[in-house]
Amino acid sequence: MKIKMEGNIKLINDDGLRLDGRAFNEMRPIKIQTGVIEKADGSAFIEWGANKIIVAVYVREAYPKHTQNMDRAIVKARYNMAGFSVEERKRPGPDRRTMEISKVVSEALSSAIILEKLPRVEIDVFIEVLEADAGTRIASLTASSVAVADAGVPMRDLVVGCTAGKADGRVVLDLSKDEDNYGQADIPMAILPRTGKVVLLQIDGDVSEEEFDQATSMMMNAMKDISKIQRDALMSKYSIEDGE
Ligand code: CDP
Numbered sequence: 278m279k280i281k282m283e284g285n286i287k288l289i290n291d292d293g294l295r296l297d298g299r300a301f302n303e304m305r306p307i308k309i310q311t312g313v314i315e316k317a318d319g320s321a322f323i324e325w326g327a328n329k330i331i332v333a334v335y336v337r338e339a340y341p342k343h344t345q346n347m348d349r350a351i352v353k354a355r356y357n358m359a360g361f362s363v364e365e366r367k368r369p370g371p372d373r374r375t376m377e378i379s380k381v382v383s384e385a386l387s388s389a390i391i392l393e394k395l396p397r398v399e400i401d402v403f404i405e406v407l408e409a410d411a412g413t414r415i416a417s418l419t420a421s422s423v424a425v426a427d428a429g430v431p432m433r434d435l436v437v438g439c440t441a442g443k444a445d446g447r448v449v450l451d452l453s454k455d456e457d458n459y460g461q462a463d464i465p466m467a468i469l470p471r472t473g474k475v476v477l478l479q480i481d482g483d484v485s486e487e488e489f490d491q492a493t494s495m496m497m498n499a500m501k502d503i504s505k506i507q508r509d510a511l512m513s514k515y516s517i518e519d520g521e
Pocket residue numbers: 363364365367374409410411412413414415454457463465
């Protein structure tokens with residue numbers, strides 16, 4: 278549940294602009310780069326606003342053998358925050374939040390990967406958050422999807438995600454850290470854009486049905502642009518390699 282922070286902070290000014298100057302339906306800038314870890318089968322680096330996250334993917338026969346699934350691949354995403362990624366030093370090791378994020382990211386990726394094409398295989402997705410500034414689960418998932426594709430894993434589609442929420446009682450896109458802390462709701466969502474299938478949806482806080490519809494339609498629009506950034510990142514890597 279969202280816990281209201283102490284104090285009264287105005288998140289939207291009289292001109293309708295947010296603390297970082299964005300309009301209510303404006304995203305933070307996003308950059309994605311692939312092939313950033315030589316040794317990995319696939320990798321990606323995402324900068325989403327001030328979030329910086331690196332993902333490395335390894336595709337191998339599951340070991341020990343008894344963990345193998347004879348019919349399909351297993352996806353194991355592990356989300357980790359570097360000690361220096363947040364204002365107060367993050368204690369090393371998994372906590373409830375990191376376990377939850379690892380689980381929802383693994384499940385969302387599993388919906389996109391054609392698992393039955395890779396029996397007995399384990400797809401390890403290592404997510405390292407270097408700098409966190411709200412929205413890291415969605416930024417991680419968006420980058421992981423690109424890293425898995427970069428590893429040559431057969432996929433139905435590239436998972437794309439976005440966050441919306443409520444700040445000063447108003448629905449806004451892509452929450453900043455202050456909006457996440459002092460706002461009234463946080464809604465991360467991810468889809469397979471080709472079919473529109475929802476593969477991650479969490480609601481933390483209070484939203485009416487109307488606000489939820491407003492938030493999802495804003496996110497659906499934004500996800501079209503984010504999908505394009507994902508595809509461009511993959512295309513630019515492979516067009517450089519082809520040109521060599
Ligand atoms: O990152 P995301 O929005 O997906 O998840 P959250 O649990 O809603 O966390 C929101 C933000 O709180 C993170 O992005 C971090 O910036 C911050 N955070 C933190 O400062 N210290 C932690 N131990 C965990 C999160």
